[in-house]
Amino acid sequence: xxxxxxxxxxxxxxxxxxxxxxxxxxxxxxxxxxxxxxxxxxxxxxxxxxxxxxxxxxxxxxxxxxxxxxxxxxxxxxxxxxxxxxxxxxxxxxxxxxxxxxxxxxxxxxxxxxxxxxxxxxxxxxxxxxxxxxxxxxxxxxxxxxxxxxxxxxxxxxxxxxxxxxxxxxxxxxxxxxxxxxxxxxxxxxxxxxxxxxxxxxxxxxxxxxxxxxxxxxxxxxxxxxxxxxxxxxxxxxxxxxxxxxxxxxxxxxxxxxxxxxxxxxxxxxxxxxxxxxxxxxxxxxxxxxxxxxxxxxxxxxxxxxxxxxxxxxxxxxxxxxxxx
Amino acid sequence: xxxxxxxxxxxxxxxxxxxxxxxxxxxxxxxxxxxxxxxxxxxxxxxxxxxxxxxxxxxxxxxxxxxxxxxxxxxxxxxxxxxxxxxxxxxxxxxxxxxxxxxxxxxxxxxxxxxxxxxxxxxxxxxxxxxxxxxxxxxxxxxxxxxxxxxxxxxxxxxxxxxxxxxxxxxxxxxxxxxxxxxxxxxxxxxxxxxxxxxxxxxxxxxxxxxxxxxxxxxxxxxxxxxxxxxxxxxxxxxxxxxxxxxxxxxxxxxxxxxxxxxxxxxxxxxxxxxxxxxxxxxxxxxxxxxxxxxxxxxxxxxxxxxxxxxxxxxxxxxxxxxxx
Numbered sequence: 001x002x003x004x005x006x007x008x009x010x011x012x013x014x015x016x017x018x019x020x021x022x023x024x025x026x027x028x029x030x031x032x033x034x035x036x037x038x039x040x041x042x043x044x045x046x047x048x049x050x051x052x053x054x055x056x057x058x059x060x061x062x063x064x065x066x067x068x069x070x071x072x073x074x075x076x077x078x079x080x081x082x083x084x085x086x087x088x089x090x091x092x093x094x095x096x097x098x099x100x101x102x103x104x105x106x107x108x109x110x111x112x113x114x115x116x117x118x119x120x121x122x123x124x125x126x127x128x129x130x131x132x133x134x135x136x137x138x139x140x141x142x143x144x145x146x147x148x149x150x151x152x153x154x155x156x157x158x159x160x161x162x163x164x165x166x167x168x169x170x171x172x173x174x175x176x177x178x179x180x181x182x183x184x185x186x187x188x189x190x191x192x193x194x195x196x197x198x199x200x201x202x203x204x205x206x207x208x209x210x211x212x213x214x215x216x217x218x219x220x221x222x223x224x225x226x227x228x229x230x231x232x233x234x235x236x237x238x239x240x241x242x243x244x245x246x247x248x249x250x251x252x253x254x255x256x257x258x259x260x261x262x263x264x265x266x267x268x269x270x271x272x273x274x275x276x277x278x279x280x281x282x283x284x285x286x287x288x289x290x291x292x293x294x295x296x297x298x299x300x301x302x303x304x305x306x307x308x309x310x311x312x313x314x315x316x317x318x319x320x321x322x323x324x325x
Numbered sequence: 326x327x328x329x330x331x332x333x334x335x336x337x338x339x340x341x342x343x344x345x346x347x348x349x350x351x352x353x354x355x356x357x358x359x360x361x362x363x364x365x366x367x368x369x370x371x372x373x374x375x376x377x378x379x380x381x382x383x384x385x386x387x388x389x390x391x392x393x394x395x396x397x398x399x400x401x402x403x404x405x406x407x408x409x410x411x412x413x414x415x416x417x418x419x420x421x422x423x424x425x426x427x428x429x430x431x432x433x434x435x436x437x438x439x440x441x442x443x444x445x446x447x448x449x450x451x452x453x454x455x456x457x458x459x460x461x462x463x464x465x466x467x468x469x470x471x472x473x474x475x476x477x478x479x480x481x482x483x484x485x486x487x488x489x490x491x492x493x494x495x496x497x498x499x500x501x502x503x504x505x506x507x508x509x510x511x512x513x514x515x516x517x518x519x520x521x522x523x524x525x526x527x528x529x530x531x532x533x534x535x536x537x538x539x540x541x542x543x544x545x546x547x548x549x550x551x552x553x554x555x556x557x558x559x560x561x562x563x564x565x566x567x568x569x570x571x572x573x574x575x576x577x578x579x580x581x582x583x584x585x586x587x588x589x590x591x592x593x594x595x596x597x598x599x600x601x602x603x604x605x606x607x608x609x610x611x612x613x614x615x616x617x618x619x620x621x622x623x624x625x626x627x628x629x630x631x632x633x634x635x636x637x638x639x640x641x642x643x644x645x646x647x648x649x650x
Contacts, residue, residue: 026467082437086430105411105473108433112407113466115440120459123448134445141438142351148430 010050010061010069011043017070018077021117032098032110036077039093044204045072045175048316052179052193055313057304067121068129068178072171074118075137079144081111086148087230093221129178136174143167147233155233157242161202161283163233168208169201176200184302192298199291204320206284209234211325213271219325225264228252235283240276281321288321335375335386335394336368342395343402346442357423357435361402364418369529370397370500373641377504377518380638382629392446393454393503397496399443400462404469406436411473412555418546454503461499468492472558485563486527486608493533494526501525509627517623524616529645531609534559536650538596544650550589553577560608565601606646613646 022033049069050061058065084092084099085107091097099107122133143166155163176197180190211220212227213236227234231252240248247270256263271277295313299305347358374394375386383390409417409424410432416422424432447458468491480488501522505515536545537552538561552559556577565573572595581588596602620638624630 024463024467026470029467029470078437082433085433104429106470108407108410109466109470109473111437112403112440113463115437116444116459116462116466119441119444119448120455120462123444123455123459124452127449130445130448134441134448137441137445138349138438141434141441142349142354145351145354145431145434148353148434 008047008050009054010066011046013061013066014046014050014069014073015043017066017121018073021070021074021114021121024113028102028106029110029113032081032102032106033077033114035101036080036092036098039095041093043073045076045171046070048172048197048200049175049179051309051313051316052176052197053183054309055299055306056180056183056189056193056302057306058179058183059306062182064125065179065182068125068182069175071118071121071125071133072175072178074114074121075133075140076171078111078114078118079140081107081114083144085111086144087226089222089226091222095221125178126181128181132174132177132181136170139166139170143170155238157235157238157283160233160235160238161206164202164205164235165198168205169198172201172204173197180298189298189302192294192301196291196294196298199287199294200317200320203284203287203291203317206235206280206287207321207323209236210277210280210284211323212236213268214277215324221325223264225268228264228267229260236271236276236280239279239283240271240274243274243276243279245270245274245276284321288317291317291320333372333375334379335391336371338386338391339371339375339394339398340368342391342446343398346395346399346439346446349438353427353431354435354438357406357427357431358402358439360426361405361417361423364420366418368398370401370496371395373497373522373525374500374504376634376638376641377501377522378508379634380624380631381505381508381514381518381627382631383504383508384631387507389450390504390507393450393507394500396443396446396450396458397500397503399439399446400458400465401496403436403439403443404465406432406439408469410436411469412551414547414551416547420546450503451506453506457499457502457506461495464491464495468495480558480563482560482563482567482608485558485560486531488558489527489530489560490523493530494523497526497529498522505623514623514627517619517626521616521619521623524612524619525642525645528609528612528616528642531560531605531612532646532648534561535602535605535609536648537561538593539602540649546650548589550593553589553592554585561596561601561605564604564608565596565599568599568601568604570595570599570601609646613642616642616645 019037022030024030046069049065049072053061053065081098084097085104089097090100098110122130143163146163147167173194177190177194180193184190209227212224212234215224217223227237237252241252247266251263251267292314299310344362347355349355371394374390374397378386378390406423409422410429414422415425447455468488471488472492498519502515502519505518509515534552537549537559540549542548552562562577566577572591576588576592617639624635
């Protein structure tokens with residue numbers, strides 16, 4: 001995806017707008033977002049925004065499209081800063097996390113600062129987008145708070161998928177929906193793209209949970225098995241518990257007795273050779289297929305479309321279930 | 326002020342709107358803001374908003390006035406939640422702080438949630454108010470981040486007053502400015518009210534710093550001397566250091582050797598009988614006078630005004646330098 005991202009019309013304008021929003025009289029307020037931004041990232045959300053609008057026939061990205069794409073990425077960045085505080089994550093993308101490098105107070109305030117910047121970007125847009133942004137951000141916060149308690153054994157797969165829908169898919173939905181709103185502006189395309197974005201986001205989150213188990217530190221940019229260690233209600237953890245595995249019960253629902261390395265090694269050994277990962281992957285593929293169907297329907301009813309960018313959107317769906325980092 | 330607050334037209338609508346914004350599918354996301362709101366508070370910012378508009382002749386508070394008043398208080402509440410995490414404050418208004426009661430992750434996310442709710446309220450208002458809200462929130466975050474490092478001996482009074490202007494006065498300014506914008510809508514009244522709100526906010530913050538030293542646990546709702554313990558660059562601490570006091574140097578710029586109680590007892594004993602507090606009070610009164618002059622000028626040029634509410638605004642200024650909690 002990396003090369004497509006670089007060449008995507010509007011992406012450099014989005015990145016420039018994002019960086020311009022870091023400007024502050026306070027050096028740390030400016031430095032922390034710059035540090036996080038420089039760590040890189042897939043820029044999935046702006047990419048989805050720009051590709052969706054382009055596929056729907058917007059030949060040149062409009063200023064409002066650039067603004068919402070930048071706003072969504074700024075919101076995402078704010079959540080990354082705050083998530084690292086919540087998870088006490090020391091590493092992000094092979095480097096110290098902002099939380100470790102700058103401490104809780106600075107990182108917390110830098111996240112607030114990015115939220116403010118994002119919202120004032122979005123506030124200048126259409127009422128429809130403002131409402132959609134509020135809904136997405138509320139759901140995002142709800143999804144994150146519902147995920148907080150140490151491993152909650154009573155969560156079932158339906159509940160954990162609802163958390164994924166809120167904490168991750170809400171911003172994906174906002175990206176695709178805003179793009180359709182600005183490119184086409186009306187039903188039924190709008191609703192199809194909203195659905196497309198949401199399903200894509202859930203697939204993306206499920207694969208995130210899978211990668212935490214099957215990928216490598218080299219690709220992840222942090223140690224594998226973090227969701228296990230934190231006993232997060234990830235899709236994988238919940239499926240593992242539901243599989244009836246004795247080990248999952250002992251590791252995830254009882255006080256942690258082993259050291260961290262042993263804990264993760266045992267869990268990974270069982271998970272990597274068991275059916276849980278296959279079931280999670282199948283779930284991701286199911287959501288990706290639903291995303292595809294929604295995209296099919298949206299494009300079929302669009303007044304204009306661009307074949308090359310539609311193809312790129314389908315490639316983006318495939319990427320969410322096949323990516324390795 | 327308490328009785329005036331209750332009877333102020335629009336205040337119950339503001340409080341109702343604020344509470345309605347706590348609604349969430351996640352129980353903790355709803356519970357934390359409700360807990361904080363129920364702790365009470367002076368509701369200074371909505372009061373300033375409503376009184377300013379009423380003094381400028383707005384007979385019935387308009388829906389937009391109610392919205393900006395609620396939005397500003399929601400922003401203020403978000404900063405209280407995040408401040409408690411930053412300061413690790415266990416007590417607020419005689420009760421456990423949200424941070425202590427609900428933990429860092431929940432409190433952090435509840436603060437984000439309130440910011441989102443506040444911004445989506447403000448985003449529905451006029452462009453002028455959206456821009457002013459962004460500026461105020463950026464300054465607020467800047468003021469707070471500049472205050473973070475353990476006692477920074479190199480800060481002088483000018484710098485610490487600039488921090489007060491940003492972290493506290495920015496929202497006061499937003500309150501008075503938005504009210505003038507909605508009630509009158511144009512210069513020169515707008516600028517005078519902006520100035521009035523800002524000076525009032527600085528006076529309010531200086532007295533906050535003074536009260537931390539001279540008031541009692543009973544009135545403050547938390548132990549006195551917190552700014553000392555945290556070696557905050559408060560106006561009082563900076564003035565104390567500038568006074569050349571040996572004790573201030575030892576307590577504020579060297580590693581803390583005494584236990585907490587002894588530390589605070591020593592500092593309070595010297596401060597309560599020295600000139601530092603008088604100098605800080607004089608500074609608060611200077612800002613209050615400037616607020617008064619700006620209010621004089623604003624009202625003199627206003628097309629309509631209400632005498633009773635103007636009188637209440639002058640009383641609000643006096644209150645900021647005479648209050649005991």
